Amino acid sequence: MDEKFQDGIDDYLLNRMSEAEKSAFLHEVEQDDEKKKQLEFTKQVRDAIRSREEKLQVLTRFQEDYDKERNVGVGCAVGTEFTESCHSDTTATPVPVRSTKKMWFWISGVAALVVIGFFAVRPMWLHESSSDYNGIPMEQMRGGDEVFTPASADSTDNDTVRMGIDKKETPDE
Amino acid sequence: MAKTIRFKTSIQEKEARLVAGMADKSQRMQYELYAYCADYFWSNYRGVLFAEKEVAKEIFQNAFIAFWENIERRRIYVEDGVVMGKDNKPLSGSILTYFMSIARNKYLEFGREHPVYADPETQLGRLIKKEGIDAHAYTDMLYDSGENMMLEILADVISRMSKRCSEILTKFYYEEKKLEVILSEIPTIESYDSLKTKKNKCMNALRDSAREIYKRKLNS
Numbered sequence: 430m431d432e433k434f435q436d437g438i439d440d441y442l443l444n445r446m447s448e449a450e451k452s453a454f455l456h457e458v459e460q461d462d463e464k465k466k467q468l469e470f471t472k473q474v475r476d477a478i479r480s481r482e483e484k485l486q487v488l489t490r491f492q493e494d495y496d497k498e499r500n501v502g503v504g505c506a507v508g509t510e511f512t513e514s515c516h517s518d519t520t521a522t523p524v525p526v527r528s529t530k531k532m533w534f535w536i537s538g539v540a541a542l543v544v545i546g547f548f549a550v551r552p553m554w555l556h557e558s559s560s561d562y563n564g565i566p567m568e569q570m571r572g573g574d575e576v577f578t579p580a581s582a583d584s585t586d587n588d589t590v591r592m593g594i595d596k597k598e599t600p601d602e
Numbered sequence: 603m604a605k606t607i608r609f610k611t612s613i614q615e616k617e618a619r620l621v622a623g624m625a626d627k628s629q630r631m632q633y634e635l636y637a638y639c640a641d642y643f644w645s646n647y648r649g650v651l652f653a654e655k656e657v658a659k660e661i662f663q664n665a666f667i668a669f670w671e672n673i674e675r676r677r678i679y680v681e682d683g684v685v686m687g688k689d690n691k692p693l694s695g696s697i698l699t700y701f702m703s704i705a706r707n708k709y710l711e712f713g714r715e716h717p718v719y720a721d722p723e724t725q726l727g728r729l730i731k732k733e734g735i736d737a738h739a740y741t742d743m744l745y746d747s748g749e750n751m752m753l754e755i756l757a758d759v760i761s762r763m764s765k766r767c768s769e770i771l772t773k774f775y776y777e778e779k780k781l782e783v784i785l786s787e788i789p790t791i792e793s794y795d796s797l798k799t800k801k802n803k804c805m806n807a808l809r810d811s812a813r814e815i816y817k818r819k820l821n822s
Contacts, residue, residue, distance in 0.1 A: 430802065430805065430806055430809065432802050435802065435805070439774075442775075443775075443778050470809060471805075473752060473753050473756050474756060474760070474771070474775065474805065474808060475775040475776075476753065477753060477756040477757045477760050478760060478771055478772055478775045478776050479775070479776050480671065480757065481667060481757065481760060481761065482772055482776045484667045484670055484671075485663070485667070487632070488636070488663060488666065488667070491632070491633050491636045491637075494633060495633075495636065495637055495640055498637070
């Protein structure tokens with residue numbers, strides 16, 4: 430790269446030349462292919478930098494609007510770049526994520542207990558209602574509840590007839 | 603003459619409206635397209651790029667600018683309500699897929715330029731090792747073969763320039779500041795001559811990179 434000529438190119442592109450200087454410069458460029466290429470390249474660099482910088486400025490504005498919109502519209506929206514900074518923003522209203530989680534934890538815990546309890550008790554109900562049910566094992570071992578029920582009318586337990594075998598008790602004994 | 607009837611879904615119609623609005627420089631449409639891409643990118647980027655948030659932000663920004671410039675240069679455009687792509691054929695798939703392909707290519711290029719991120723122990727490193735960087739796919743996605751090719755290559759190389767070069771060239775060519783002013787704004791550069799040398803070195807590096815890519819593209 431011809432560095433001295435580059436200064437001339439910069440002055441030309443950035444309008445730092447008088448009309449006379451411009452004419453002389455353009456005449457010089459016309460005479461030399463390499464200089465023409467150098468001028469063309471520098472123009473393209475300038476245009477590419479301008480295009481990028483203009484877009485970057487617009488993008489900065491878009492980014493601000495986007496963050497605001499997502500913040501106002503959907504709070505800490507899931508799946509946006511804003512989400513990650515959202516919860517660390519001290520000015521934002523804190524979302525009670527923990528308490529909601531806790532509540533669901535308790536609800537599922539109680540539900541689990543109810544389900545386990547149901548399956549633990551259910552076989553006993555089914556067994557009691559069957560025809561060959563004789564009571565729970567403990568009851569069978571102690572003979573059942575009938576020992577506490579009053580004896581029936583024809584039971585010998587309540588007989589008052591003495592068979593004469595009872596020994597008479599004498600006053601001497 | 604037989605005419606092909608194309609049935610369009612509401613998504614295709616929406617995307618065609620956004621691309622057309624972007625090409626017409628409608629600020630509202632530009633923002634809508636930005637938000638459309640941002641929503642998709644931030645919901646899905648973890649499945650495509652294994653990048654930290656800051657890196658992902660940079661990639662999103664560069665990918666969106668490249669996407670925008672592709673629309674400006676009519677690499678993708680709308681015809682009869684349909685988004686058209688390469689070889690004047692309807693774009694295969696959604697513009698979001700197209701956008702994510704640009705982002706992915708930018709990401710792989712980023713990994714190549716920042717070896718620390720492409721360490722074989724990292725997910726990006728494993729991805730590059732497994733898939734490699736398809737230079738052809740990359741240049742095909744970003745560069746035209748027409749008269750705009752050099753400008754497109756330059757735009758891409760500029761987006762990957764070092765921070766210092768970017769700072770100097772932006773102040774010089776975009777803000778149109780004189781070297782004396784730039785020198786006062788960058789105190790780490792000790793002299794006018796040093797600044798001028800740096801500026802010329804940046805221009806030379808840009809030229810070399812762009813020429814190399816240009817030659818590669820012509821030979822592909």
